[in-house]
Amino acid sequence: MDSGKEKEGGGALTPQRQAVLRVVRESEEHLTAAEIFTRAQKLLPKISYATVYNSLRYLKETGLLGEITFGNAASRYDRETARHDHAICTACGKLLDFDLAETVSLMKAAARRSRFKPESIHLTLVGLCPDCSDKPDGKRRKR
Amino acid sequence: MDSGKEKEGGGALTPQRQAVLRVVRESEEHLTAAEIFTRAQKLLPKISYATVYNSLRYLKETGLLGEITFGNAASRYDRETARHDHAICTACGKLLDFDLAETVSLMKAAARRSRFKPESIHLTLVGLCPDCSDKPDGKRRKR
DNA sequence: TCGCGATTTAGAATTATTCTAAATCCACTT
């Protein structure tokens, strides 16, 4: 089929793409494109902002990482690519991954009700993270 | 209680705010701010774009309408303010409201799992609407 | 009528993201 090293699905995992992927994989948090750019520059000082976006698009399309959007905030990128749910804190902005088996069965119910042919389902819990619900009026760091 | 006409929660339902509210309420679809601006101009020719945004924020905060965000697309506004779910078509962009009772019980499960203090839950089904799943390769009008 | 807080307005500013066009890179040929 193909050479077996560089090209497979539709493109190569270039050094820039590897750097972006590594940044996302090595972060505990869900970074924005801007944060990824800053960190990727430490690995590849000449990388450009556009390349970060290009790479993120490529990595998303090839299923190597996921994108999370919520509200009008900047997208965040997720090293976890299996389907899963999110919780977002209204006070500090923390974003947590978790997985509920029930969500998938809800997808079927939603498909039946809406008459849509289902492709995926997005569930986001909005509330206060443990830290913020302890200190009732904590420093709400805007992110 | 209060004067009974203009001010209640924290502000007045000015003609501009009324116009924006009316536009959203009278549309079957979920409009974007730009679409709302265009239609509101027909009611109040001098209304400004900023006022549409200001009004939308006000109406959202006072619970008179809802905002829907998905992906990196522009926000859409929803006359339905009770909690409900959404389905979005990947081919034509159609956005549908529906309501599943199970979503609320999922909120409790999600809260338990994530340890967040729940405030609300957002469920979005992504897939093909009935029209688009009929004609397999239909004219995917970008919205 | 005056004064005042709330609201509106026009346009500038900001933020996130995408686009453009020119350079670079690399594997493959010659």
Added chain:
DNA sequence: AAGTGGATTTAGAATAATTCTAAATCGCGA
């Protein structure tokens, strides 16, 4: 070893959505 072509990267401009700013305007109560 030079030449080609496609994919990728780069810098910066462009676009799109939304928010901000500062100056008018509105409407009510003193």
